[in-house]
Amino acid sequence: MAEVSFDALRRVQLAEKNYASLSSLDSGFFKSYRLFLIEQRAGLHKNFSLEAATAYESARKVFSDVVQRREQKILLKALHDFHGESVSSQGLSAEEAALYASFISLFKQYEDGLLSDFGSPSGVERNSPGENTVTVRMLADLPQFVGISGIIGPFSASQQAALPAEDARLLVERGVAKEI
Numbered sequence: 001m002a003e004v005s006f007d008a009l010r011r012v013q014l015a016e017k018n019y020a021s022l023s024s025l026d027s028g029f030f031k032s033y034r035l036f037l038i039e040q041r042a043g044l045h046k047n048f049s050l051e052a053a054t055a056y057e058s059a060r061k062v063f064s065d066v067v068q069r070r071e072q073k074i075l076l077k078a079l080h081d082f083h084g085e086s087v088s089s090q091g092l093s094a095e096e097a098a099l100y101a102s103f104i105s106l107f108k109q110y111e112d113g114l115l116s117d118f119g120s121p122s123g124v125e126r127n128s129p130g131e132n133t134v135t136v137r138m139l140a141d142l143p144q145f146v147g148i149s150g151i152i153g154p155f156s157a158s159q160q161a162a163l164p165a166e167d168a169r170l171l172v173e174r175g176v177a178k179e180i
Contacts, residue, residue, distance in 0.1 A: 004032045006059050013062050016069040022077065024091040027174070031094075033063055070096065078103035087148050087166055097170060101148045108150075134168035136161060136177040 002008065015023040026032075040056040074092070078100050081087050087104055089097040137160050144153040147167035155161060160180065163171070171177035 002026050002029070002032075004036050006055065006062070009033060009036075009059060009062050009066065013066050013069075016066055016073070020073075022070060022073045022091060025093050025096075027094045029093045030067075030096075037063060071099070074100050075103060079107065082107045089148070089166075089170060094174070098146060101146050104148050105146060105150055132165040133162045134165045135180050136163060136168045136171060137180050138171075138177050140176045142171075142176060 012023060012025070012029075037056070037060055040052070040059060044052055044056055074096055082104055089100045092100055138155040138157055141157050142153050142155045144151060146152070147164065147170070149164040149167060152163065152167055168177065168179065172179055
């Protein structure tokens with residue numbers, strides 16, 4: 001797990017400001033920093049000091065800036081990937097991967113709704129991101145979630161399922177499924 005501190009958060013903010021591409025984050029990045037901010041706020045309620053209040057407010061603003069910058073980049077990445085037909089949420093946190101999958105799903109619904117009578121742009125049929133399937137065994141109970149190809153689940157532990165390749169890969173990477 002990476003360091004959780006104001007300085008580390010500031011480094012992420014600077015990377016997001018200075019580079020057009022998304023910087024790679026740990027899957028638990030947002031959870032860790034939400035807890036960091038909650039702890040700082042709780043500390044203020046117990047022992048208020050101007051220095052602690054300033055530190056909390058600075059960290060909150062930097063965190064908010066990181067979230068907003070990454071939202072913009074994820075939207076652009078999803079749009080680019082959708083039209084380039086290479087959908088991948090690699091390097092995104094768990095929350096961001098869900099947002100990315102939602103964008104892909106929305107783009108697909110939007111395009112399917114508008115172009116259903118006319119075919120895909122340029123007369124080329126678009127391959128759905130989920131056409132190739134992979135069979136996996138669930139290692140844990142999973143609630144219903146939005147995958148790259150749409151709504152998936154729920155699943156119980158040890159259940160087998162044939163999932164779109166990209167969704168299966170994400171579940172395997174997160175350690176909640178095993179390819180069989």
